[in-house]
Amino acid sequence: MSDQETELKFLRDQIDSIDQQIHALLNDRARCAQSVAEVKERYQGDREAVFYRPEREAQVLRRVMQRNDGPLADHEVARLFREIMSVCLALEKPMHVAFLGPEGTFTQQAASKHFGHSAHCIPFSTNDEVFREVESGGAHYGVVPIESSSEGVVTHTLDLFKRFNLKICGEVELRIHHHVLRAAEEGLDNITRIYLPQQTLSQCRSWLDTHFLAAERILVSSNAEAARMAIQHGTEAVAIASDLVADLYQLNIVARNIDDQSDNSTRYLIIGDQDVGESGHDKTSILVTVPDKAGALYELLQHFHQHKISLTGIETRPASPESPHSVFYIDFEGHAANQHIQNVLQELQSDTVELKLLGSYPVAVL
Template structure:
């Protein structure tokens, strides 16, 4: 009797799966029509605000028992496959495979996108600038260790725009060939993960030397050749490179996030939840820092980040990076930036784009 009921339930599941498949193909046919309409009007194929709206609408509509947190993952792949029908999506990212930037790119663009690893942040910018990839993904800041200076420096030289941002929860895994703590004679990783795991390393491997390398994935590759070494990398790197997990989640701060930027030739259209990033250099005069922020304060525009970097060509002069809420197409934002420009030696808007949820 139990087997008969089980067979009946499996038959129902098969019938529902057939309906899902039919609906996916119907959706794909509509997507192809959307692609043709966009092509005629020369619109962007990748519209991050539209994707976010889909996730939020479906999440709000969900009544269960299918978990709401899984809806984004499922529809991320549906949208990724649909975009590949409209237009092959090629995305450059800071590689090699298995880096956190790789994970961020997959989170944003899905498995159907063609993800192309690059050896450096400048190489990602160059790939997009030359049109070999319409988009690139680069890290910009970590909630524990701060900004990624190479990314900010590239915006000083490049005219590329920010298309969207990605927030990725970061968990660090200690990986080796043997999986045994007692075999470890050195630990290799990118400087940021080493810094984010500093306390754990001091307490558990106090006498083991730490070696900086270009990426967490490169560290994982190096450990493949050295049984006495361990890498701090992602769980995905363990799977990709066939390494054993010595210890999982060794980051000092469990609330550890990295923010990544998607860069492209232009910023997307206005949505209902935007952020604008800009960079500028100010004229040195009394009270200038106050006047720099006043245009935003008097218009009640919220500043979400301010960062400074030294100018490479002029000693003791700085470039400021500012993130504000709102889109450049909004009058208050445009007016505030225009007023700020009067105090600047130069000013560049890096893009207006949907804020990550």
């Protein structure tokens, strides 16, 4: 055996030993998770036990990143622990998560990123159906888009919070990357048709104008539908979609990251029916209905300014065509359990027609 082979054997033996220790610790963690479930069931009485604690998971992931000293990157270590927690949570109680489908959408990627791949993710055709499924108890949680860095706020999602009595339990941010998918093995030659949704077209228009100005662009309902159409129409057709769609439909990625903005991202909300405790780095969302008059927004914002609370988002929505009121959706830093946040909410409640607390939840970790 050469010197190189001797050294490699020593290192591989070390890896095997470490793997064995990791495996044993993973099973220890899983058994501990099962014990947690047993304790919760024992003390819940007639109430349904709550197994998923968003604030607890956010705290665990933050500690993972804080104590990490490499060589693995912080976010990679956190991603691994995300999956470990997902598997262990499934032993306690499998999570059913509704998302805006069809299968292969970026919303599904966001759901898997937040809950891990051991959660059962179920596609629905509209955001309305996602809200309805969660409110009826058919799913524990739902994942819906709320804001795109390129397209702005998804106003339809905001309007659903007026119709449904659900709470925001978390948020997840997803970096959006579009690729050219093709049944042929490689290359960008002889492409005559491009299938893609309208939103994808708006995010990749400059790249497409540069590379495929003459190709026909056919708008479809989703990136998954684009993949199906590209498969049906042969090797001269391509779809613009994600890695997940490429895997689901076994298409080849012939050009990667064709987005016009390299930092394109979308924020998603996790909706459910539970109040979420403090994690130490939280955000609160509210809907405020006020008389439609000059200076109404200024009067609202004065309360946040006086208490030195930073806003992270604000959007105006009409109450209804006939209503003399305006509705503001407001995100701000802090948790509703904090006294200074409670003071602001009380002041707002006395000044407005209606205040609806949508939830306090951990700021996205991954």
